Amino acid sequence: MALPNYASxxxxxxxxxxxxxxxxxxxxxxAPILVVIPLSFNAEPxxxxxxxxxxxxxxxxSLRWYDKLLTFGMQNPDAPRDLSWWAxxxxxxxxxxxxxxxxxxxxxxxxxxxxxxxxxALGLSRPEMPFRRAIMAILISPMIVPIxxxxxGLFFFYSSIKISHWSIFGxxxxxxxxxxxxxxxxxxFVIITVTATLVGFDQSLNRAAANLGADPRTTFFRxxxxxxxxxxxxxxxxxxxxxxxxxxxVLFVGALDEQTIPRQMWNGxxxxxxxxxxxxxxxLVVISVALLTTVELLRRRSERLRGVTPG
Amino acid sequence: MSTQTPADPHxxxxxxxxxxxDGPLVMADGTSLKQALRKSQSxxxxxxxxxxxxxxxxxxxxxxxxxxQLLKRSVYSPNFHENxxxxxAWFDASxxxxxPDESAYAALVADLRLLKKTKKAxxxxxxxxxxxxxxxxxxxxxxxxxxxxxxxxxxALLKLDxxxxxxxxxxxxxxxxxxxxxxxxxxxxxxxRDSDGSIVRVEENRxxxxxxxxxxxALSLLITFLxxxxxxxxxxxxxxxxxxxxxxxxxxxxxxxxxxxxxxxTSWMVLLQSQGVINDALVALGIIGDDGRxxxxxxxxxxxxxxxxxxxxxxxxxxxxxxxxxxxxxxRAARNLGATSWxxxxxxxxxxxxxxxxxxxxxxxILAVGYYITxxxxxxxxxxxxxxxxxxxxxxxxxxxxxxxxxxxLLAGIxxxxxxxxxxxxxxxxxxx
Numbered sequence: 001m002a003l004p005n006y007a008s009x010x011x012x013x014x015x016x017x018x019x020x021x022x023x024x025x026x027x028x029x030x031a032p033i034l035v036v037i038p039l040s041f042n043a044e045p046x047x048x049x050x051x052x053x054x055x056x057x058x059x060x061x062s063l064r065w066y067d068k069l070l071t072f073g074m075q076n077p078d079a080p081r082d083l084s085w086w087a088x089x090x091x092x093x094x095x096x097x098x099x100x101x102x103x104x105x106x107x108x109x110x111x112x113x114x115x116x117x118x119x120x121a122l123g124l125s126r127p128e129m130p131f132r133r134a135i136m137a138i139l140i141s142p143m144i145v146p147i148x149x150x151x152x153g154l155f156f157f158y159s160s161i162k163i164s165h166w167s168i169f170g171x172x173x174x175x176x177x178x179x180x181x182x183x184x185x186x187x188x189f190v191i192i193t194v195t196a197t198l199v200g201f202d203q204s205l206n207r208a209a210a211n212l213g214a215d216p217r218t219t220f221f222r223x224x225x226x227x228x229x230x231x232x233x234x235x236x237x238x239x240x241x242x243x244x245x246x247x248x249x250v251l252f253v254g255a256l257d258e259q260t261i262p263r264q265m266w267n268g269x270x271x272x273x274x275x276x277x278x279x280x281x282x283x284l285v286v287i288s289v290a291l292l293t294t295v296e297l298l299r300r301r302s303e304r305l306r307g308v309t310p311g
Numbered sequence: 312m313s314t315q316t317p318a319d320p321h322x323x324x325x326x327x328x329x330x331x332x333d334g335p336l337v338m339a340d341g342t343s344l345k346q347a348l349r350k351s352q353s354x355x356x357x358x359x360x361x362x363x364x365x366x367x368x369x370x371x372x373x374x375x376x377x378x379x380q381l382l383k384r385s386v387y388s389p390n391f392h393e394n395x396x397x398x399x400a401w402f403d404a405s406x407x408x409x410x411p412d413e414s415a416y417a418a419l420v421a422d423l424r425l426l427k428k429t430k431k432a433x434x435x436x437x438x439x440x441x442x443x444x445x446x447x448x449x450x451x452x453x454x455x456x457x458x459x460x461x462x463x464x465x466x467a468l469l470k471l472d473x474x475x476x477x478x479x480x481x482x483x484x485x486x487x488x489x490x491x492x493x494x495x496x497x498x499x500x501x502x503x504r505d506s507d508g509s510i511v512r513v514e515e516n517r518x519x520x521x522x523x524x525x526x527x528x529a530l531s532l533l534i535t536f537l538x539x540x541x542x543x544x545x546x547x548x549x550x551x552x553x554x555x556x557x558x559x560x561x562x563x564x565x566x567x568x569x570x571x572x573x574x575x576x577t578s579w580m581v582l583l584q585s586q587g588v589i590n591d592a593l594v595a596l597g598i599i600g601d602d603g604r605x606x607x608x609x610x611x612x613x614x615x616x617x618x619x620x621x622x623x624x625x626x627x628x629x630x631x632x633x634x635x636x637x638x639x640x641x642x643r644a645a646r647n648l649g650a651t652s653w654x655x656x657x658x659x660x661x662x663x664x665x666x667x668x669x670x671x672x673x674x675x676x677i678l679a680v681g682y683y684i685t686x687x688x689x690x691x692x693x694x695x696x697x698x699x700x701x702x703x704x705x706x707x708x709x710x711x712x713x714x715x716x717x718x719x720x721l722l723a724g725i726x727x728x729x730x731x732x733x734x735x736x737x738x739x740x741x742x743x744x
Contacts, residue, residue: 011652022548025541026563032578032620033570035588039581047581048591116366123362128355133733135363140738142374144729146681148698149378149718152705156384157377184373187366192741245571248683252705265573269580269688278581281574288569292562295569 033285040065040278047275065279069095072276095280098264105175105260106243109182113239116183117190118232122224124191125198136191143188151252154181158253175258181249186239193238197231197302230302234295241291378722385495385715390438391487394431395422402488411481416464419475423457426450441710442483442494442503449474495716500524520700520717527697530615531679535626537619538675539668542626546667549627550634561631568624576685579617583607583689609691617685622678626671629736633667670736677728681721697721 003015043062044050052060071077073094079085089096123129124136142150154177158164163177205227209219247262254263261280268277336344392399397418405415426432436450449472460467468475486494486504497503497510501518505511512518545564549557567575582588585604593599607613637660645655683698690699697717704714732738 014652018544019548022545025545026560028541028620029567029623030563032575032582033567036574036578036581039588046586047584048586048588112369116369120363120366123359126355126359126362128352129359129363130356133738135367136738137729137733138375139366139370140741141729142370144677144725145374145378146683146698146721146725148681148683148701149381149722150374152701152714152718153377153379153381154373155705156711157380160380180373184370187370195739241569245573247573262571262573265577266688269573269577277577281571281577284571284574288571289566292565292569296562296565 036278036281037285040275040282042275042278045275047278065275068274068276069093069279073097094259095261095264095276098259098261101175101258102244102260102262105178105182106240108175108179109186109243110236110240112179112183113186113190114232114236117187117235117239118194118228121191121194121198125195125201139191140188142184147185147246147248150181150185151248154249155252164255175254177253178250178258181253182243182246183239185246185249186242189238189242190232190235193235194228194231197228201227227305230298230305234298234302237291237295241288381715382719382722383715384712385719386491386493388438388487388492388495388712389490390431390434391484392490394426394429394435395484395488396425397421398484399488402485407485411465413463413465416468416475417462420457420460420464420468423450423453426454427457437709438487439480439483441713442486442498443480446474446480446483449480495712496720498713499716499720523695523697523700524720527680530611530618530694530696531676534615534618534622534679535672535676537615538623538626539672541619542623542630542671543664543668546627546630546634549631550637551639564624564627567620572621572684575621576617576688579613579620580608580689583613583616608689609694611690611694613689613691614686614694614696617689618679618682621685622675625674625678629670629674630664630667633664633670637663666736670732670740673728673732673736674741677725677732680728681725 003012007015038053039047039049041061041063042050042053043060043064050060054060070089070093074088074092076085076088079088120139124132124139129135158177164172166173166176201224205223206219209223210216214222245262247260247266250258250260250263251266254260261284265277265280268274268280338344338347398415401415401418423432426435432451432454433447436447439450440447452472453468453475456471460471465476474480482504486492494504498513499520501513501521502510503513545560549560549564552560580587584590585606585608587608589607590599590604594601594604599605607616641659641663642655645659646652650658680696681698682696683702686694686696687699687702690696698721701714701717701721704710704717
């Protein structure tokens with residue numbers, strides 16, 4: 001926003017003051033996220049910048065906390081770093097195992113949420129959908145209801161149906177309760193992003209396809225699906241992040257050995273807070289930057305596909 | 312999406328126009344057009360509904376039912392009722408206010424003996440303990456010694472522990488004899504039943520819940536207000552900059568939104584600690600002395616700062632999407648007609664942003680009221696919210712019914728706000744980035 005020529009001196013001062021205020025607010029938004037990155041390379045077990053770090057002395061920085069992520073929980077952390085050392089990391093490192101669990105839970109929860117959610121969004125955006133408003137309100141509610149209430153409800157519900165003993169052909173499904181809960185929590189995000197994509201969807205494309213002799217199935221897979229796919233992927237990423245970041249449900253319904261990254265962080269923050277937490281945080285920030293970039297590119301692609309002027 | 316177009320408007324118009332003179336229009340197979348139309352419409356409705364049905368069933372099973380069960384717990388507490396049959400029968404037979412006579416004590420001893428056999432003394436004691444703290448041991452001890460008691464039972468029990476004669480205990484046992492009770496809701500708002508059954512406030516030093524509800528409301532309002540004050544200028548800037556620049560700046564809003572909640576909370580702990588970055592910087596700049604470090608964590612300040620930061624994107628996004636649609640020529644016209652920039656803002660621009668303010672403020676407030684993680688980590692003892700107390704009763708004090716009653720009150724408040732949000736903003740207008 002440029003300043004008009006007729007602006008008075010007072011308005012000019014206000015204009016620049018306003019820009020400074022905005023810059024400070026942006027700093028407030030972003031600084032807390034960026035500050036953990038340099039601190040995670042701290043050579044000392046402190047949560048603040050040491051004098052050596054401020055002097056940009058290379059001695060003040062180290063990768064020891066990242067190394068700690070690998071070695072924490074290992075059987076022989078001091079063994080020579082050959083193949084068997086890495087096998088030990090893969091088997092026993094607490095953070096690596098937590099990451100494995102987080103990914104397994106996140107991926108299955110995302111598949112459930114995206115599958116059901118996309119189908120429902122297709123129905124919800126049809127003009128003839130009955131009770132649209134009420135159903136939408138129910139489906140979005142997992143985002144609104146306080147997580148502690150959801151977690152408590154699930155805690156009692158799962159113990160009353162003994163979900164941890166459910167099995168298929170004698171194989172007890174691990175994480176089943178957490179996966180179902182995380183899918184529920186991710187559903188609102190899928191519904192919101194996919195219905196938003198469908199709002200701009202030109203229904204005459206479907207009619208044109210039908211007119212050219214395509215049956216409903218072909219129309220869906222050849223016309224509708226490619227057009228709404230960016231929205232579906234964005235929704236899926238949202239659902240994945242929701243699961244990947246969720247700790248309260250895991251704390252309430254997860255068994256003791258069902259550790260995930262957020263739960264491990266939660267324990268770390270509450271008990272012996274060590275800068276290793278900051279190195280996890282840094283890795284998570286990098287992941288979120290990657291996800292944000294992906295979603296942003298998808299949004300632009302979707303707008304281009306639908307003929308909306310891209311930003 | 313279906314092959315047959317269900318309601319072609321032209322056909323309908325022709326049908327009504329033609330129907331006046333020539334009688335009802337019919338399809339090739341003889342059914343009336345009106346009927347065929349209705350049939351195809353209801354088929355389309357059914358089809359749309361079938362697409363939604365799997366998800367609806369999923370959400371009902373994994374979300375609505377568990378929460379329903381939780382709410383039932385707030386009024387249903389059957390442990391006493393199920394394990395003390397003789398005393399329950401006595402309470403049923405004698406009207407409220409009856410002084411417990413020898414037959415009541417005999418029933419009590421019979422039940423205590425039963426408790427020893429069923430090993431449920433702890434459960435029953437816990438149920439009574441909720442409303443009369445300190446009485447759990449009464450039941451465990453009573454059950455242990457019940458075999459040896461001999462009539463007259465009143466004297467024997469009183470000799471064992473004089474508290475058995477306490478009218479307050481008998482009042483609590485009477486109310487616990489019914490599996491359904493409203494007492495947990497009373498407790499959740501700092502009320503209790505007196506020994507004569509009337510509802511009174513609890514003692515001064517035990518009044519915690521109303522205070523916590525009050526604090527939750529006050530802090531949420533404060534956080535909503537701070538988020539609004541911080542979000543308004545940047546949303547305005549984003550909405551007035553050219554798209555290319557504003558998309559770049561938008562990343563600064565969206566990155567926190569995509570970053571893990573625990574990461575953001577951890578960052579604030581790093582910044583706010585008394586040996587943390589902010590305090591160190593202030594000391595280094597000489598603003599405060601080394602012994603005057605500001606305590607910003609494990610109290611209200613920490614909760615408010617961290618939560619404002621975490622919820623800020625939820626305020627910026629709705630404000631931005633409303634501001635983007637405001638036509639800048641209105642403000643220019645106002646300036647042209649002689650308004651100062653302040654007047655133009657106050658009278659022209661600001662009123663047009665009110666829908667965005669409403670949407671953002673409601674959303675942030677709803678999310679803030681039920682917040683758990685951040686207050687639990689940085690709140691200390693005076694920065695915790697009602698959610699933390701619910702967690703405490705579930706995990707530590709094990710008073711699940713009271714936790715359920717607190718949860719029900721919180722949920723009721725949130726659903727009212729949610730309904731309001733749907734009314735004013737519409738859930739389908741919720742946007743994420």
